[in-house]
Amino acid sequence: MDRRTVLLATVTGGAAAFAGSLWSGVALAAPAQPGPSPYGPLGAADANGLHLPAGFTSRVIARSRQVVAGTSYTWHDAPDGGACFAAGTGWIYVSNSEITPGGGASAIRFNADGTIASAYRILSNTNQNCAGGATPWGTWLSCEEVSRGFVYETYPQGGTSAVQRPALGRFKHEAAAADPDRRVIYLTEDESSGCFYRFRPTVWGDLSSGTLEVLVAGTATSGPVTWAPIPDPDGSPTYTRSQVSGAKKFNGGEGCWYADGTCWFTTKGDNRVWAYDAVNQRIDLAYDDSLVSGTAPLTGVDNITGTGSGDLYVAEDGGNMEINVITPAGVVAPFVRISGQGSSEICGPAFSPDGSRLYFSSQRGTSGFSSGGITYEVRGPFR
Numbered sequence: 001m002d003r004r005t006v007l008l009a010t011v012t013g014g015a016a017a018f019a020g021s022l023w024s025g026v027a028l029a030a031p032a033q034p035g036p037s038p039y040g041p042l043g044a045a046d047a048n049g050l051h052l053p054a055g056f057t058s059r060v061i062a063r064s065r066q067v068v069a070g071t072s073y074t075w076h077d078a079p080d081g082g083a084c085f086a087a088g089t090g091w092i093y094v095s096n097s098e099i100t101p102g103g104g105a106s107a108i109r110f111n112a113d114g115t116i117a118s119a120y121r122i123l124s125n126t127n128q129n130c131a132g133g134a135t136p137w138g139t140w141l142s143c144e145e146v147s148r149g150f151v152y153e154t155y156p157q158g159g160t161s162a163v164q165r166p167a168l169g170r171f172k173h174e175a176a177a178a179d180p181d182r183r184v185i186y187l188t189e190d191e192s193s194g195c196f197y198r199f200r201p202t203v204w205g206d207l208s209s210g211t212l213e214v215l216v217a218g219t220a221t222s223g224p225v226t227w228a229p230i231p232d233p234d235g236s237p238t239y240t241r242s243q244v245s246g247a248k249k250f251n252g253g254e255g256c257w258y259a260d261g262t263c264w265f266t267t268k269g270d271n272r273v274w275a276y277d278a279v280n281q282r283i284d285l286a287y288d289d290s291l292v293s294g295t296a297p298l299t300g301v302d303n304i305t306g307t308g309s310g311d312l313y314v315a316e317d318g319g320n321m322e323i324n325v326i327t328p329a330g331v332v333a334p335f336v337r338i339s340g341q342g343s344s345e346i347c348g349p350a351f352s353p354d355g356s357r358l359y360f361s362s363q364r365g366t367s368g369f370s371s372g373g374i375t376y377e378v379r380g381p382f383r
Contacts, residue, residue, distance in 0.1 A: 032273075032287045032326045034297050037333035038311075038383060039325075048376065049366075051337040056380030061093075061108060061116065064365070064373035068108060073119035076106050078370035079361035081131030081175065081255075081303060082348030083140055085156045091352050092156045093359045094122065094140045096129035098347075099370055103129040105142045107156050114357070114377075122154045123162045130190065131255060131303060131347075133176030137205050141165075143173035145190050148235050151176065153207055168199045169212045169233040171240045175256035175303070177263055180204075182278055186263045188253030195241045196250055196265065196276070198227060214240070215276075215283075217248040222284045225276075248283075250274075255304035257312070264312060266301045273301060273314060273326065286312070287326055298324040298332055303360075305349045309383045315360060317345035323360065336378060343368030348375075355382055 039053035050058045062068045062075040076097035085092045089112040096105045103126040109117045123129065123142050129152075130145035140154045142162070148170040154162040168176075174190040183204040187197040201210035212233040217225040228244045241247065251269030258264075263276040264286065273287035289296035300319035306312050310328040313335065321338040323346055338346065344364040351358055358378045365372035 030330060031285045031291050032330045032332040033293055034295070035331035035333060037325060037331075037335065038327060039335060039380075042334055042337055045339045049339045049341070050376065050378070051334075051339065052378065052380070053335070056336075056378055058376055058378050060374055061359070061377050062119070062375040064371050068116060068119040070116045071119040073106070073121075075119070075373070075375070076104065077102075077373060078363050079373045079375050080129065080347040080363060081143070082350045082359060082361070083132070083134040084350045084352050084359065085134065085138055085140075086353045087157060090117065093350065093352075093375075094154070094156050095348055095361060095375060096132060096142055098128055098130050098145065098363065100127040100146065101125070103127045103144070105129055105132075105140065105154055107158065108375075110352075114379075120158055122156060122158060123152055126150070126152060130173070131175035131188075133178060133185070133256060135178045135185075135205075136180045141168075141176045141185070141207075143176060143187075145172055145174060147172055148239075149173045151187075151207075165207045167201075167209050167212070167233065168207060169197060169230065169240050170235040174253050175265070177256040177258040177265075179258045179263060179278060181261065186256055186258060186265070186276070188256050188265050189241060189250070190253055190268075191241060192251055192269055193241060193249045194251075194253045195247050196253065196274075197230070197240075212240070214244050214247045216244065216246045217283065219248075221288075222282070224280075224282045226281070254302045254317075255314070257304045257306050259306050264304055264306070266304050266314065268301055268317060271296070271299055271301045273304065273312070287314070287332060292332075297334055298322070298326075300345070302345065303347055303349055305351065307351060307382060308355055311383070313349050313358070315346035315349050317347075318342075321346060321362070323349055323358075338362055341366055344372075351382070356380075358382070 042051040078098040080096040080098040104123040151168040213227040271289040300316040302317040312326040
């Protein structure tokens with residue numbers, strides 16, 4: 001089975017056929033600038049408080065501390081990072097819970113027509129599960145955003161217990177992205193002086209052992225980089241981010257997404273979207289709000305996902321509660337805005353296997369508390 005077939009079968013994050021090659025060198029040479037959205041302007045708020053372009057509709061699929069419709073399962077508090085996976089004729093959306101203690105992750109299984117078939121727990125008794133990432137073999141890596149936190153490999157289909165993966169390092173984990181071409185897992189760190197890592201499993205598909213490495217580069221925002229092994233992935237007594245001289249520091253690593261030779265990752269401390277060119281081993285800026293001409297449409301940069309058209313979708317933690325699209329042509333524009341939830345953040349954007357549905361959560365909803373989380377689905381003519 002070739003890589004494309006594997007990706008289509010498991011749907012890592014919901015956009016199997018992402019065409020990263022659509023991004024040109026010109027687009028990376030100049031960070032994205034505001035421009036017209038490929039979907040047109042946002043309309044008035046719908047019944048769910050979402051401003052969407054014409055032709056798109058929304059529904060609420062789950063609320064924290066309420067039973068998911070059609071099931072007996074109560075949805076978790078503070079829904080955060082998420083991904084979609086193909087499942088028979090339908091699909092599954094998984095979502096982390098960013099609370100301590102308790103944390104963990106849950107899943108909602110959908111039938112082929114989009115109706116909800118079931119909902120259930122896939123990870124329990126962990127802490128502050130923030131983001132994570134899907135693997136090509138159909139598992140969800142759920143990351144603990146605590147000092148010396150763990151990565152847990154979970155099983156969206158259910159029926160298999162989650163497994164702690166200490167070989168991926170113990171640090172304040174945020175997100176993960178699998179690169180099946182180089183057979184590595186990229187990892188972000190949510191610290192103001194955090195690093196960008198990659199894990200090279202001894203055997204691809206088995207995360208029980210391998211080598212953890214950190215990206216090494218100068219202080220410039222673009223240019224060539226190298227990788228160096230982390231001497232002690234356990235991070236004690238010296239944190240992993242402080243073990244390698246010359247390790248490049250990133251201000252609050254957040255979302256992470258890989259496709260066709262490029263790993264995109266975000267940093268919230270400086271509102272940037274980075275592009276790591278894994279083929280040529282260099283980094284560039286895909287977006288920086290301080291380099292925008294006029295008013296920056298995207299602030300509070302956080303979770304990220306992509307689509308088959310080459311578009312990136314970047315969610316805001318705060319800002320004006322939007323998910324913005326960044327096109328391969330280097331245009332950034334709002335795709336959806338949530339009204340009346342200024343004390344929340346948007347988390348877990350992920351597309352269904354066919355690319356027609358986008359899932360995401362407002363972590364604290366209208367209440368501003370973890371108990372008020374709302375998980376949405378948006379349908380429409382995504383390109």
